[in-house]
Amino acid sequence: xxxxxxxxxxxxxxxxxxxxxxxxxxxxxxxxxxxxxxxxxxxxxxxxxxxxxxxxxxxxxxxxxxxxxxxxxxxxxxxxxxxxxxxxxxxxxxxxxxxxxxxxxxxxxxxxxxxxxxxxxxxxxxxxxxxxxxxxxxxxxxxxxxxxxxxxxxxxxxxxxxxxxxxxxxxxxxxxxxxxxxxxxxxxxxxxxxxxxxxxxxxxxxxxxxxxxxxxxxxxxxxxxxxxxxxxxxxxxxxxxxxxxxxxxxxxxxxxxxxxxxxxxxxxxxxxxxxxxxxxxxxxxxxxxxxxxxxxxxxxxxxxxxxxxxxxxxxxxxxxxxxxxxxxxxxxxxxxxxxxxxxxxxxxxxxxxxxxxxxxxxxxxxxxxxxxxxxxxxxxxxxxxxxxxxxxxxxxxxxxxxxxxxxxxxxxxxxxxxxxxxxxxxxxxxxxxxxxxxxxxxxxxxxxxxxxxxxxxxxxxxxxxxxxxxxxxxxxxxxxxxxxxxxxxxxxxxxxxxxxxxxxxxxxxxxxxxxxxxxxxxxxxxxxxxxxxxxxxxxxxxxxxxxxxxxxxxxxxxxxxxxxxxxxxxxxxxxxxxxxxxxxxxxxxxxxxxxxxxxxxxxxxxxxxxxxxxxxxx
Amino acid sequence: xxxxxxxxxxxxxxxxxxxxxxxxxxxxxxxxxxxxxxxxxxxxxxxxxxxxxxxxxxxxxxxxxxxxxxxxxxxxxxxxxxxxxxxxxxxxxxxxxxxxxxxxxxxxxxxxxxxxxxxxx
Numbered sequence: 052x053x054x055x056x057x058x059x060x061x062x063x064x065x066x067x068x069x070x071x072x073x074x075x076x077x078x079x080x081x082x083x084x085x086x087x088x089x090x091x092x093x094x095x096x097x098x099x100x101x102x103x104x105x106x107x108x109x110x111x112x113x114x115x116x117x118x119x120x121x122x123x124x125x126x127x128x129x130x131x132x133x134x135x136x137x138x139x140x141x142x143x144x145x146x147x148x149x150x151x152x153x154x155x156x157x158x159x160x161x162x163x164x165x166x167x168x169x170x171x172x173x174x175x176x177x178x179x180x181x182x183x184x185x186x187x188x189x190x191x192x193x194x195x196x197x198x199x200x201x202x203x204x205x206x207x208x209x210x211x212x213x214x215x216x217x218x219x220x221x222x223x224x225x226x227x228x229x230x231x232x233x234x235x236x237x238x239x240x241x242x243x244x245x246x247x248x249x250x251x252x253x254x255x256x257x258x259x260x261x262x263x264x265x266x267x268x269x270x271x272x273x274x275x276x277x278x279x280x281x282x283x284x285x286x287x288x289x290x291x292x293x294x295x296x297x298x299x300x301x302x303x304x305x306x307x308x309x310x311x312x313x314x315x316x317x318x319x320x321x322x323x324x325x326x327x328x329x330x331x332x333x334x335x336x337x338x339x340x341x342x343x344x345x346x347x348x349x350x351x352x353x354x355x356x357x358x359x360x361x362x363x364x365x366x367x368x369x370x371x372x373x374x375x376x377x378x379x380x381x382x383x384x385x386x387x388x389x390x391x392x393x394x395x396x397x398x399x400x401x402x403x404x405x406x407x408x409x410x411x412x413x414x415x416x417x418x419x420x421x422x423x424x425x426x427x428x429x430x431x432x433x434x435x436x437x438x439x440x441x442x443x444x445x446x447x448x449x450x451x452x453x454x455x456x457x458x459x460x461x462x463x464x465x466x467x468x469x470x471x472x473x474x475x476x477x478x479x480x481x482x483x484x485x486x487x488x489x490x491x492x493x494x495x496x497x498x499x500x501x502x503x504x505x506x507x508x509x510x511x512x513x514x515x516x517x518x519x520x521x522x523x524x525x526x527x528x529x530x531x532x533x534x535x536x537x538x539x540x541x542x543x544x545x546x547x548x549x550x551x552x553x554x555x556x557x558x559x560x561x562x563x564x565x566x567x568x569x570x571x572x573x574x575x576x577x578x579x580x581x582x583x584x585x586x587x588x589x590x591x592x593x594x595x596x597x598x599x600x601x602x603x604x605x606x607x608x609x610x611x612x613x614x615x616x617x618x619x620x621x622x623x624x625x626x627x628x629x630x631x632x633x634x635x636x637x638x639x640x641x642x643x644x645x646x647x648x649x650x651x652x653x654x655x656x657x658x659x660x661x662x663x664x665x666x667x668x669x
Numbered sequence: 670x671x672x673x674x675x676x677x678x679x680x681x682x683x684x685x686x687x688x689x690x691x692x693x694x695x696x697x698x699x700x701x702x703x704x705x706x707x708x709x710x711x712x713x714x715x716x717x718x719x720x721x722x723x724x725x726x727x728x729x730x731x732x733x734x735x736x737x738x739x740x741x742x743x744x745x746x747x748x749x750x751x752x753x754x755x756x757x758x759x760x761x762x763x764x765x766x767x768x769x770x771x772x773x774x775x776x777x778x779x780x781x782x783x784x785x786x787x788x789x790x
Contacts, residue, residue, distance in 0.1 A: 054723040056715070056732040058689040091719060093689070112689040113697075113733050135712075137702040137734035174690065184676065185683035193673045306679075307670045315671045 057092045057134060058112040062173055064099025064256055065291075066413070067106035071123065075107055078126040086130055098260015099252075100173030102160050103413035105145070110155050110173075117155040118143040160411045163430050165392065167400045168216075168376035169416045172260035177295055180302040183263035189308055191382035192267050196274060196316040201231060204275040208378070210386035212398030217243055217334070217371030218449060218475045219551070220397070220464035226368050229358035230276040233366040238278040241362065241369045242269055244285035244292065245339060247331040248447030249498060251478035253402040254372035256414050258285065258292035261376070262299035266322070268378035269370075270309070274318050276368060281322035284339050286329050296324055331448075331502035335550045336369040338504065349506045350550035371476070373402055393419030397463030401474065405431050407481035408438060417462070424458040427481055438483035442566070446475025448495045448502075449555030451562025452488065471562040473555070487584035488567040489574050492560045493521040499556035510553030513544040517560060527587040527649055527657075529575035534564060579648035586630040590650040593634075595620045597642035604634035604643065625652040685728040695729035696775055701746040703737025710763060711745035717764040718747075721771040730775060743786050749774060760786035 083089045105119035132138045145152040175182035209224035246254040303309035311319045332338045333348040342348035361367025381389045390398045397419040410432030442452040451472035496518045505511045541557030548554045580588035600617035612627030635643045700715045738746045743760030773781045
């Protein structure tokens with residue numbers, strides 16, 4: 052037997068796996084064998100470490116050295132130089148303003164982060180219960196079961212100020228208290244892992260990276276309210292999350308941390324996994340409950356709330372994955388410690404999936420109340436390239452866009468809501484000055500129209516109407532009054548829809564109108580998209596002074612709408628142009644410009660089409 | 670598992686397995702593994718350390734490595750770093766000397782002065 056001297060932690064979060072982390076792991080096994088040091092190195096697959104943009108990433112202990120963008124070819128060098136000769140490979144480390152940063156703790160991306168729910172994510176082997184226990188796992192459960200009454204546990208959560216991390220921010224203790232106070236022969240706890248926002252992967256990373264934490268949190272919640280059965284509702288698109296939660300349940304049952312009479316306290320608990328078919332609306336708690344029951348995943352009116360009549364008519368609590376992930380740490384470190392972080396009404400930390408045009412896209416956890424500026428420019432590393440920050444979309448299809456003026460806003464439930472965005476589940480999409488806000492609003496509206504379950508008409512019909520108006524605007528057929536109509540529709544849909552999906556779906560449109568009204572106006576009045584994103588509201592033009600008459604553009608044009616000769620140079624016939632951009636890409640002298648605004652030829656052409664008399668009409 | 674004490678037992682064992690990732694480390698052994706060190710047998714020295722420590726089940730000792738230490742004539746060179754004590758550097762190490770260092774220095778806390786090249790930073 053030999054002692055291990057190196058712990059190699061390879062990030063096997065979704066981002067790193069698709070960048071090739073598993074192949075790298077295989078290669079490490081091979082190279083270690085070649086060097087005959089297999090017995091000296093532990094290779095550990097961890098959950099998401101966060102900086103997905105730099106993937107595949109890995110951390111090597113005991114030094115804590117952080118490598119980024121590792122390829123299969125780098126493995127031989129890492130083993131030969133670092134593992135055998137003790138010389139860490141500097142070229143794979145993070146570079147910050149000419150400085151090489153070797154240790155993970157010194158990487159700027161991690162500096163403003165506080166990891167609570169993600170505490171073990173990227174640090175332990177998610178498939179090993181022992182490693183979770185080594186970090187203090189199941190201690191909170193043991194203490195709660197043996198030393199606390201259910202009401203005491205609820206009081207701890209009340210003092211901590213924990214609120215639902217799934218979007219709404221409903222105080223967690225109130226839900227628990229309601230179910231606790233109900234008399235029933237059976238109560239249920241459900242973990243909502245139906246994460247559906249575009250660009251969000253917080254819950255997925257937690258379930259994949261630290262499944263035992265979620266299990267422990269769920270059992271503490273179940274004990275506090277008197278539930279003996281739990282369900283994990285996880286999207287079928289998250290096979291690894293499902294596998295790991297199932298594995299965690301097995302492992303916990305094996306040692307008696309789950310099952311009958313846990314910790315000799317008389318408390319028994321069992322949990323199962325239910326997979327969701329990927330409908331966005333099933334993240335809504337009533338729809339989710341119906342889906343578990345085997346019914347169609349449609350929401351039903353509230354009240355009755357799930358706390359009164361939930362799963363199979365029994366009192367039920369539905370908590371989000373991240374909410375549950377915070378619970379074990381709150382009990383271990385105390386409610387006061389948790390309440391010490393964050394702002395006045397929003398306590399603790401929040402996990403965000405940072406995506407879009409920022410340098411460090413990835414999974415981050417920051418204290419509540421941190422400003423958007425800190426989140427985007429310090430943690431996120433600022434914008435890619437020389438582009439300017441334009442807007443940030445928080446809360447996915449339910450949220451809204453905020454602008455440069457809001458960068459110093461603290462990120463918490465209230466201040467975001469006041470400004471027309473919302474915390475949501477934590478998707479943060481950062482956009483630069485090349486993004487058209489009307490188009491962004493259209494994208495989210497399109498998503499909500501697709502995902503609307505169709506049960507109530509405001510959502511089913513109203514959203515479709517809004518989408519059609521947005522399409523008309525981006526196609527260059529916008530009319531005066533469209534903006535007001537969008538606002539009117541949006542406000543009615545928010546008020547009249549049955550569930551959260553419809554109630555929040557107009558937010559992206561309403562918030563972009565609120566902050567980028569001039570963009571809507573120029574789309575409608577000037578038929579111009581300043582960012583040149585909307586195809587119908589921009590055109591390509593050849594500058595005859597720069598054109599060398601090589602004919603390459605004409606040959607690459609799929610609709611043969613470019614003509615000319617070496618002497619006359621080339622011209623685009625706008626009515627035939629499909630805006631494919633081939634000519635722009637192939638021009639060797641960059642003589643083709645993208646110009647905002649509809650070309651006069653097209654304006655004329657459209658007017659002619661509109662005025663054309665049908666010969667069959669009188 | 671029925672009590673917190675049972676849980677604690679598992680935790681202590683698991684923490685020991687994870688000590689490389691930080692935690693309760695009393696003595697850190699740093700082996701110089703530059704080219705000259707390896708040429709002089711640093712790998713054998715490191716291996717012996719790993720085996721001896723595993724055999725004695727010394728849970729609070731960590732073995733790691735570093736590059737060239739600049740003392741080529743004394744290779745293999747090994748540092749023993751103990752919390753709150755001056756660093757001890759041993760030179761001209763070999764597996765037999767390693768065994769003695771493990772018994773004398775690491776287990777019994779007596780520096781093996783015959784092999785010491787320097788002490789302190």
